[in-house]
Amino acid sequence: MKHGLLYLFLFFFLLILSPLQAQSPKVYMEQYNTSQRILIVVNDSHVMTVTNAPANSILQIFSLVGTKVAEKRVVYNRQEFTLDLPVGYYIVRVGDQTQKITIR
Numbered sequence: 001m002k003h004g005l006l007y008l009f010l011f012f013f014l015l016i017l018s019p020l021q022a023q024s025p026k027v028y029m030e031q032y033n034t035s036q037r038i039l040i041v042v043n044d045s046h047v048m049t050v051t052n053a054p055a056n057s058i059l060q061i062f063s064l065v066g067t068k069v070a071e072k073r074v075v076y077n078r079q080e081f082t083l084d085l086p087v088g089y090y091i092v093r094v095g096d097q098t099q100k101i102t103i104r
Helices: 002-036
Strands: 039-042 047-051 057-063 068-074 078-082 088-094 097-103
Touching (some): 039 097
Antiparallel strands (some): 047 078, 057 068, 088 097
């Protein structure tokens, strides 16, 4: 009787554990896809460098109130743009990613 309950418990434990192992490759793929994040950096000379953007994507710059102040086409994997904008905070959108930048 004790052995029967032990085998039954072991069977249910292995049955519950098996779906967890099948999901681990999906998590790895999601982490791999997020490593290609678009990097946007603005230096003190008002030059914005965009890295890892998709080819021929549109870069849009918005003020904090939502007004579009600039739009650029990203052609290369790493591209620089000179910004002619006043000092302040802006929202940059490239593809499906959005980032806040500061112009000093």
